[in-house]
Amino acid sequence: MSAAANAQGTTIEDLLASALALEEEASERYAELAEAMRSHNNREVAELFARMAAIEQLHVDEIRRQIVSRALTDLPAAGYRWVGLEGPETTDHSDLHYLMTPYQALSLALLNEQRARDHYLDIAAHSGDPEVEALAQELAAEEREHVVWVEQWLERFPRTDADWDQDADPANLQA
Ligand code: ZN
Numbered sequence: 001m002s003a004a005a006n007a008q009g010t011t012i013e014d015l016l017a018s019a020l021a022l023e024e025e026a027s028e029r030y031a032e033l034a035e036a037m038r039s040h041n042n043r044e045v046a047e048l049f050a051r052m053a054a055i056e057q058l059h060v061d062e063i064r065r066q067i068v069s070r071a072l073t074d075l076p077a078a079g080y081r082w083v084g085l086e087g088p089e090t091t092d093h094s095d096l097h098y099l100m101t102p103y104q105a106l107s108l109a110l111l112n113e114q115r116a117r118d119h120y121l122d123i124a125a126h127s128g129d130p131e132v133e134a135l136a137q138e139l140a141a142e143e144r145e146h147v148v149w150v151e152q153w154l155e156r157f158p159r160t161d162a163d164w165d166q167d168a169d170p171a172n173l174q175a
Contacts, residue, residue, distance in 0.1 A: 008127070011127075012070070016063055016072065018078040020078070021078040022080040022119065023059040023063055024080075027056035027059075031049075033100075033108070034046045034050040045106070052109070052149075080119075082112045101157075103154070103157045103159050110154060113150055114147055116143040116146075117140050117144050117146075120143060124136035
């Protein structure tokens with residue numbers, strides 16, 4: 001979704017609906033990345049992603065609590081998808097396949113954490129509603145923290161060869 005186009009006038013319903021979709025997407029994608037890193041025998045990064053999946057799930061739970069406590073019904077439909085390494089046009093998760101190295105996986109995570117942060121910052125800057133702005137700032141701060149974590153992890157894993165996605169033996173993927 002493009003919040004940039006219409007952040008102005010964003011209501012609390014809009015914000016919570018997009019936050020729910022965003023955090024659910026993040027939790028699911030991190031679980032996939034954890035699985036990919038496990039198949040890569042990189043337990044360290046797998047554990048990091050599993051932890052991120054759990055953290056994003058806590059956010060999902062918190063957003064749900066806010067929705068219930070505000071007795072909000074009929075939330076607007078909000079889709080939110082992660083982008084691939086090639087940019088926003090790639091949403092088929094081809095980047096999440098099992099040949100991904102820790103560097104690529106962390107780069108993808110960074111890209112999406114930055115995008116999540118910018119999504120909330122954009123709403124905070126343009127909604128015009130103090131309540132929406134406060135909650136959006138709060139959510140942006142959490143994503144900013146995730147950006148920093150992922151950046152720190154990226155420093156530990158050097159960039160790998162550009163041909164990482166050339167699959168030498170596709171059959172192994174099914175193993
Ligand atoms: Zn996040």
